[in-house]
Amino acid sequence: MGKNLTKTKKPPNNQSVEEMGQGQRKAMEPPGELQSAGSENAEDTSELNNAVRFGSIETVKQLLEKGVDINSKVEGGWTALHSAVKANKEEMVHLLLGKGADPYARKVNGATPFIIAGITGNVELLDLFLKKGSEIDEYDINGFTAFMEAALYGNEKALRFLYKKGADVNLGRVVDEGRRALNKGGATALMDAAKHGRVTVVNALVTEMKADVSICDNQGRNALVHALSVIEEKDRDQGKEEVALFLLKHKTDANNRDENGKTTLILAVERESQDLVKAILKTDEVDIDDADKNSRTALMVAVEKKNYEIAKILCEKGARTDIGDLIKIASVTYNNEKMLELLRKYRAPPRPSQPAIQMAFSSRRWRSQLQDLHEMYRPMIGKLKLFMYQDFRIQRTSNGGGVYLGIYDGKEVAVKIFHTNAENAEREKACLEECRTSHHLMKFYGWEERKACLYLCLALCEKNLEEYFGMAEDAAMESKDMLERIFLAVKELHGFGFGHQDLHPSNILIDVTGKVFLADFDKSTELVDDNDEKDLIIKEDLKALERLVVYVAMRGTARFEDLPTECPINVDNHIEIEDLRASLSNLDEKIPVSEQLGHLIYHPYFWSKQAKYRFLRDVGNESDIKTRGTKHQNDNSDILKTLNREDDPFKDWTEKIHKDVLDCMVDPFSDRDKKKKNRAKKIYENCVTDLLKLIRHVGEHFKEKDEQLKDIIKEPADYFLDLFPNLTIYVYRSLYNIQYDKHFPDAQNPSHL
DSSP states (O other), rough: OOOOOOTTOOOOOSOOOOOOTTTTTTOOOOOSOOOOSSSSSSSHHHHHHHHHHHHHHHHHOOOOOHHTTTTBGGGGGBBBBHHHHHHTHHHHHHHHTTTTTOTTOOTTTOOHHHHHHHHHHHHHHHHHHTTOOTTTTOOOOOOOOOHHHHHHHHOOOHHHHHHTOOOOOOOOOOOHHHHHHHOOOOOOHHHHHHHHHHHHHHHIIEEEEEOOTTOOTTSSHHHHHHOOOOSGGGGGGHHHHHHHHHHHHHOOSOOOOOOOBBHHHHHHTTTTOOOOOHHHHOOOOOOHBBBBBBBHHHHHHHHHHHHHHHHHHOOOTOOOSSSSSSSHHHHHSSSSSHHHHHHTTOOOOOOOOOOOOOOOOSSSSSSSHHHHHHSSSOOOBTTTTOOOSSSGGOOOTTSSSOOEEEEEEEEEEEEEEEEOOHHHHHHHHHHHTTTTTOOOOOOEEEEEEETEEEEEEEOOOOOEEHHHHHTTTTTSSSSSHHHHHHHHHHHHHHHEEEOSSSOOOOGGOOTTOOOOEOOTTTTTEOSSHHHHHHHHHHHHHHHHHHHHHHHHHHHTOOOOOGOOOOTTTSTHHHHHHHHHHHHHHHHHHHHHTTHHHHHTTTTTGGGGHHHHHHHHHHHHHHHHHSSSSSGOGGGGGHHHHSOOOOTTTTTHHHHOHHHHHHHHHHHTTTTTTTGTTTSOOOOOOOOOOHHHHHHHHHHHGGSSHHHHHHHSSSSHHHHHHHTTHHHHHHHHHHHTTTTOOOOOOOOTGGGGO
């Protein structure tokens, strides 16, 4: 991404102008009629701009003395200063700046005078605007910088000047999220120079400025693909071919595709360049039988173009002749007997193979693409059928490979792709293989390896957590259920001997049945025997879990990177959630770090309503609570003291209980104990322990009560927990602090949940 720009220099974010080729770029369009850009006199404004472009400096001075707004704009957002820079009139530029022209003014497409100076290649003006405060990597709406423009237009002197001034050689075009979602942007200066056949510029960028030849734009195209692209017939020039051969010599990845899924080999065949075809085949990176999105292989393209020599090269290198109806393609045109003879020599069948049998796919989101993949021809990679093309891409990854749809051994899969020499490739593979028997981690089916790529085949899911919350109508899973499964997954991973180290909503996946899985283990770290180091790794995961708790509780309404430190009070169950989050932050020193997560899985936030009610009843059944005048005997019991504190938030609980319920339970034994029916009734007091006593009494005697009372209460668990939603966590935390865990569910009593 680009450097941070000041507010006045950053391009507007609400524009959407498509990238344009040379000769069509908006930055070089001459100004037209006035577009009402704030000038009081449209005729004067247009006259000023025309005078700058075509007139004398004296005419410009006269207009300025007349009071014409020097920063007014004509159509396209052109100011007089923009026009002076475009016309390469240095004296005019100095005059306008001296009279108050804005050096940071932007056209409609976001281009500044500094960026236009990159187009014209005027080093003196570039230097002038830098001294005026222009940013070296400022960019327009399409993401073009002055450095990129200099590369595109072949302005070597300007390019070297900007490089010495600190221009980012490998900066990709920065575009807004909407355009990035359409795979726009990301192209570098090297790609621009390659696309337009700027041989000497490409040489300078690679050899002098160390431009990275492996970078791809947001459509996955590297500089080689740009050099091989054929937009119009005039693009079939020697310069682009020379650039492509140069890039191949400098180890550019030949295994890239263009926006139509064409391999570099197919593109070379389309250019009908024998030299390029031979050079690409020599790299041994491209599968000679690979096909584009229309299932056309390089040999098919050569036959279509009647290029016998290239077809012969491909056949001699082992290209398959049974893909597509090559005989039919060659027979369509006259005087093509030589091509037909070649194809028959290499045993091309007279008719294509039968269509594939239909498959049933379980995925709802990806079913259409999977069916397309199943039906098209793809060269198999072992048991894997794959098309590394944007229509089949699930997500981009930072390692440059990406995640794609695939069919592995008859199963629909997500294929995570690494370069085989990448450090994180073996890390993820080792972790997945070790965790094959897991229940909450992404299922691993197998892997394939070909040439420079490792393909990890995983169970296919519908969406990640960010996407799930973005689809509000489908996001029905309760937060506590989701978090419980995430906790269990991380605990399970630790049990297999690994720390995740990159817990993030994008790594939490949900399959077609609604199950939650933990994925992406390319940053995982093995838990070593050293306790201190092991604890540090686990603590890192717990820290990330703390943030995930807040993210899930907020249902993804805030970006993971922008979350508040604590759970907002307007979130349901926020006190329980905040207690859980705080427990992850302030670990219990009495519990080993490796056991913290196993302990927190039994936190009250994860309890069912019935479990919470049973817990409150059990505590209310404690002898100190059910047999004493509780509020006045705190000093004699640790339980009473911790529950009946000064900050007791339930001091008005008797006012919330229905009067009939309270009266009925004042002496719940009276109906059964006739001998004591004349004894004085004990009144419930406004303290927590008397509330617990009431809950216990209702639980014990509810069935004995009349239908009127039962109709008021209906379900005791619902009645009390709806009235006092925070009572459970208050009692739990109070008893936890005095280590009285007698009634807590745990691994030995999980049924209590």
